[in-house]
Amino acid sequence: MMRRVLIGNIAVSEAVKLANVDVISAYPITPQTIIVEKLAEMVEKGELNAKYIRVDSEHSALAAVYGASASGSRVFTATSSHGLLYMYEMLWWTANSRLPVVMAVVTRSIGPPWNIHTDHQDALTIRDSGWIIGFAENVQEAFDMTIMAYKISEDKRVLLPSIVALDGFILSHTAEPVDLPTTSEIDGFLPPRDPSPFKVEPGTEFAVGNLGPDEVTMELRWLIWRAMYRSKYVIEDVDKGYNKILGRNYSHGLVERYRVEDAKYLIVSMGSWSGDAKDAVDMLRDEGYEVGLARIRYVRPFPSEIIRDISSDVKAVLVIDRAVSMGSGGILYSDILRSIDRRTPVKNVIAGIGGVDVNQDHFKMIIEEFIDEFEKDEYHNWNDTYWFMPWMR
Amino acid sequence: MSMMDLARSKWSGVYPGNPACSGCPHNIGLKILGKVLGENSVLVVPAGCTSIIAGVWPKEGLGFPLLHVPFASAAAVASGIRASMDKSGRDGTVVVWSGDGGAADIGFATLSGAAVRNEDILVIVSDNEAYMNTGIQASGTTTWKALTTTSPIKGKTEERKDLALIMLMHRIPYAATASVAYPIDLAKKIEKAMEIRGFKFIHLHSPCPPGWRFDAGNTVEIAKLAVETGAWILWEFDRGRFSISPQSRKYVDKKNRRPLEEYLKAQGRFKNLSDNDIRYIEAKLDEAWTYILNLEKTLSKS
Structure with missing residues (x-):
C-alpha cells in the first residue's frame, strides 16, 4: 500500500489501471473528462495495456465497451449528466444483456440552464435500469468503489453492470490523500475476468439479443431482479474482503x-x-x-x-x-x-x-x-x- | 470466386424457413455473405428487418455468431468486439449487417466515427430504400417521389443521399456498391474486403417486394433492372483506385441502358410519377454517372 494525494478523477483512473482493464471508450464531458484523458495517456505511454477507442458520442462509447464486454474483455467508460442521458438506451441494453461493464459517473446537473456543478439527478435517472449504483463520499471511496465494482459486477451471482458515482468538482477536482493498494495486492483480489457463461466470438453458433417470447422477456427481468437482490450480499462480502487486503478494520458495506x-x-x-x-x-x-x-x-x-x-x-x-x-x-x-x-x-x-x-x-x-x-x-x-x-x- | 464455388460452399449462415418475407433480398445477401465469410466471423445487427429474420428464441433464423444491438450503435459495438479480439489475439472478421436506417440515418454518426478510426471491420448496408421493418416509411436513401407510408400521396419530397460516396470520402481503404442480382460481384467484393485491414464498406442494393410493391418472385429481376437502366451503378474503390465494376461498365454509354421507365414502372411505389418526374430522375442519374466517371478518372492510381 502507498499513499498519494490525488483528485477524484485521477484516483478513478488509477483504479481502472489497477483493475487491468482491456478496453476503454469514452466521449469527453465536464466534469468527467480528466478520467479518460488520464487513461488515454496511460495507454499511450504503455503503462496500461488496453485498447482506447475514441468515439463520436457517449452512446457510441457505451456501445463500444458493450461490444468488447460481450467478447469477454474487462471494460471501462465514464461520463456525466447529458452524456449519461445520451447513453440511456445503451444503459438498459447493457444491463439486460447481463454484462459486467463498469462506468464512473461524475455527477452533474442536467440543463437547461447549462450548469456543470453537481447534483444527483443524472445518476439517479437510471436507477431502474439494472445497474448497481454506488455513491462515493470522498476520493478514497471513489477509488475503492471503482476496483470493487469489477469484483461485484463480474461475480457469477450478480453479472450486472456497475456505476460508481462521484460528485462533480467536490470530489472529481479536489485533491485528498488516497491509500492505493499495490498491483500484487489487487491481482490476488481481482483475477482476470472469466467471461462465462457467454462470449460472442467467431466460430460459435450463438446469438445474443434475439427476439424473445413475452414470458421469456419477463423471466429475464425477474432473473435481474433476483441478481440485484443477491448483489446486496456480494457487495457486503466484497467490501469486507477489499478492506481486509488494505489492513482496514472496518467495512461500511451498503x-x-x-x-x-x-x-x-x-x-x-x-x-x-x-x-x-x-x-x-x-x-x-x-x-x-x-x-x-x-x-x-x-x-x-x-x-x-x-x-x-x-x-x-x-x-x-x-x-x-x-x-x-x-x-x-x-x-x-x-x-x-x-x-x-x-x-x-x-x-x-x-x-x-x-x-x-x-x-x-x-x-x-x-x-x-x-x-x-x-x-x-x-x-x-x-x-x-x-x-x-x-x-x- | 465462381457460381460453382458459391454453390459448393455448404455453410451460408442462413437457415431455410426463417421469418424473412417471400422474396426478401436480405436473405440473398446474407447467404452470399455467409458463404464467403465462413464461420470465422461475428455479425453485429442493429434494429431492422434482420432482427426479425434472425428468428424468435429458441429458434434461430441465422447461424452466424450474432450480437443484436440498438439502432444507432452497430459500428461502435463492432469496434468494441474488434478491440476485444485484437487484445486477446483472436482472428476473424467482424461484420456490421445493417439496413439504410441503421447506417445512413439514425446510425450515421456512429458509422462515420468507426470509419474515421479506420476500424478493422466490414460494414454491409443492405439498402431497401425505406424503413421497411416498421412498415415502409421514407428514409434518407428513399428515392425522390417514391410512395411510402410517410409520403403516401405526393411521394417523398427530398432527394436521397449517396451513402457509399459519403463513406468513400472518409478516406477508408475500401468502399463498393453491389446488388443482390449480381452474386459473384458481391462475393468477390466481400472476399476482397476481407483481405484488407481497416474499414470496409459495401452498399448493397436490395429491392423489397412489399416495400417497393412488386411481385415477390421478381426481387432479382428488379435489382437487375436497376443496374441495366443505370439507376444503380456498381463500382469499387480499392485502396486508392476507383473503378466502375464490369457489370455496370457497358452502361457507361447511355445507349446501352434499358429505358428508365422499365425499372420505375415495374414498382408500385413509383405509380404516381409523371413523365416530367421520370425525366427529372433521369437527369439526376445522369449527374450521378458524371460524378462516378469523374471519380474513376481522378482516382485511377493502379
Missing part, C-alpha cells in the same frame, strides 16, 4: 451508520456532502441532540433491510435529497418510505440542486428545524416536500 446506535432522530444522505452532514450531527450531539446519520453507499440495490433495521427505534427520519422526481418527491425519500415502518414520520428536504452549496451550518439548521417540528407535533405538514433555498428566506 450503508454507513454514523452515530446511529442510540439515535432518536435519523438523517439519511448520500454522496460527498455527507461529510458536512456528519459534522452537523457532531455539533448537534455536542448540544445534546440524539441524532445519527445513515449514509447510503449503494442506492441500487437499495438497502431496505438495513434502513428498516437502523430506523426501528427512531422517532422520526429526515431524508436529504440532491435529486427529485418531479411531481412525486425526493428520490431517496420514496425509497426510504418504502423501507421503513409506516408509522415513523419522515421529512423530505430537497437541497443542493444545480450545485448549490450546502455546508455544515446549513445541515445543522435543516436538522434542528426537523427536530423542532417533530417535537412541536407539526410533522403532519411533512407530506409536502420541502425545498431548502436559504437565499429566498
Whole structure:
C-alpha cells in the first residue's frame, strides 16, 4: 500500500489501471473528462495495456465497451449528466444483456440552464435500469468503489453492470490523500475476468439479443431482479474482503451508520456532502441532540433491510435529497418510505440542486428545524416536500 | 470466386424457413455473405428487418455468431468486439449487417466515427430504400417521389443521399456498391474486403417486394433492372483506385441502358410519377454517372 494525494478523477483512473482493464471508450464531458484523458495517456505511454477507442458520442462509447464486454474483455467508460442521458438506451441494453461493464459517473446537473456543478439527478435517472449504483463520499471511496465494482459486477451471482458515482468538482477536482493498494495486492483480489457463461466470438453458433417470447422477456427481468437482490450480499462480502487486503478494520458495506446506535432522530444522505452532514450531527450531539446519520453507499440495490433495521427505534427520519422526481418527491425519500415502518414520520428536504452549496451550518439548521417540528407535533405538514433555498428566506 | 464455388460452399449462415418475407433480398445477401465469410466471423445487427429474420428464441433464423444491438450503435459495438479480439489475439472478421436506417440515418454518426478510426471491420448496408421493418416509411436513401407510408400521396419530397460516396470520402481503404442480382460481384467484393485491414464498406442494393410493391418472385429481376437502366451503378474503390465494376461498365454509354421507365414502372411505389418526374430522375442519374466517371478518372492510381 502507498499513499498519494490525488483528485477524484485521477484516483478513478488509477483504479481502472489497477483493475487491468482491456478496453476503454469514452466521449469527453465536464466534469468527467480528466478520467479518460488520464487513461488515454496511460495507454499511450504503455503503462496500461488496453485498447482506447475514441468515439463520436457517449452512446457510441457505451456501445463500444458493450461490444468488447460481450467478447469477454474487462471494460471501462465514464461520463456525466447529458452524456449519461445520451447513453440511456445503451444503459438498459447493457444491463439486460447481463454484462459486467463498469462506468464512473461524475455527477452533474442536467440543463437547461447549462450548469456543470453537481447534483444527483443524472445518476439517479437510471436507477431502474439494472445497474448497481454506488455513491462515493470522498476520493478514497471513489477509488475503492471503482476496483470493487469489477469484483461485484463480474461475480457469477450478480453479472450486472456497475456505476460508481462521484460528485462533480467536490470530489472529481479536489485533491485528498488516497491509500492505493499495490498491483500484487489487487491481482490476488481481482483475477482476470472469466467471461462465462457467454462470449460472442467467431466460430460459435450463438446469438445474443434475439427476439424473445413475452414470458421469456419477463423471466429475464425477474432473473435481474433476483441478481440485484443477491448483489446486496456480494457487495457486503466484497467490501469486507477489499478492506481486509488494505489492513482496514472496518467495512461500511451498503450503508454507513454514523452515530446511529442510540439515535432518536435519523438523517439519511448520500454522496460527498455527507461529510458536512456528519459534522452537523457532531455539533448537534455536542448540544445534546440524539441524532445519527445513515449514509447510503449503494442506492441500487437499495438497502431496505438495513434502513428498516437502523430506523426501528427512531422517532422520526429526515431524508436529504440532491435529486427529485418531479411531481412525486425526493428520490431517496420514496425509497426510504418504502423501507421503513409506516408509522415513523419522515421529512423530505430537497437541497443542493444545480450545485448549490450546502455546508455544515446549513445541515445543522435543516436538522434542528426537523427536530423542532417533530417535537412541536407539526410533522403532519411533512407530506409536502420541502425545498431548502436559504437565499429566498 | 465462381457460381460453382458459391454453390459448393455448404455453410451460408442462413437457415431455410426463417421469418424473412417471400422474396426478401436480405436473405440473398446474407447467404452470399455467409458463404464467403465462413464461420470465422461475428455479425453485429442493429434494429431492422434482420432482427426479425434472425428468428424468435429458441429458434434461430441465422447461424452466424450474432450480437443484436440498438439502432444507432452497430459500428461502435463492432469496434468494441474488434478491440476485444485484437487484445486477446483472436482472428476473424467482424461484420456490421445493417439496413439504410441503421447506417445512413439514425446510425450515421456512429458509422462515420468507426470509419474515421479506420476500424478493422466490414460494414454491409443492405439498402431497401425505406424503413421497411416498421412498415415502409421514407428514409434518407428513399428515392425522390417514391410512395411510402410517410409520403403516401405526393411521394417523398427530398432527394436521397449517396451513402457509399459519403463513406468513400472518409478516406477508408475500401468502399463498393453491389446488388443482390449480381452474386459473384458481391462475393468477390466481400472476399476482397476481407483481405484488407481497416474499414470496409459495401452498399448493397436490395429491392423489397412489399416495400417497393412488386411481385415477390421478381426481387432479382428488379435489382437487375436497376443496374441495366443505370439507376444503380456498381463500382469499387480499392485502396486508392476507383473503378466502375464490369457489370455496370457497358452502361457507361447511355445507349446501352434499358429505358428508365422499365425499372420505375415495374414498382408500385413509383405509380404516381409523371413523365416530367421520370425525366427529372433521369437527369439526376445522369449527374450521378458524371460524378462516378469523374471519380474513376481522378482516382485511377493502379
